[in-house]
Amino acid sequence: MATQRPQVDLRRYEKGDYHPGAPLWKQLAWYAVSLLVFRNPWVVSYRLKRALLRAFGARVGRDVVIKPSVQIKFPWRLVLDDYCQVGEHVWIDNMAPVHIGPHATVSQGCYLTTGSHDYTHPHFRLYTAPIVIEAGCWVAARSVLGPGTHCGHHSVLLLGSVATGTLEPFGIYRGNPAVKVGERRIG
Known part of the structure; x- marks a missing residue:
């Protein structure tokens, strides 16, 4: 007789010590601002977006570029250093902190997620x-960064790649899972 294997029971779902990091009123206010300004393709003012992110607790440097249709879960867990750029349709799903360094680019359609699930746990x-x-990294269009990813300075994650773990400084990575395929040379 075959033994029955354990199965997932979502009635007992566990979120551990996770907390959104802000009171409900602030989360609701951010959700409204996000819909009206950040996810709206017609709002293009970088200055307005920087000011609103700061008002909700993000640390935002000089001349940060935030393109239209960007989704940010919790600005109070976001750092955008000087001159970094966030492209159209980027989703920053930051249940934990996300830090984008100076002169770094996160291109169109990228998904940055700081959360996942232990699929071995019932x-x-x-x-x-x-x-x-x-600093100086480029996360190319449609790429995905998983929880705990650390992109070393000036590393590159090529189009549509999926990265977890550490990308070495100046390394060029491609694929799913992303593997190192070269060294970046600038100039």
């Missing part, structure tokens, strides 16, 4: 880990 336990994108 209660599908949530876990989170921060994402760090150091």
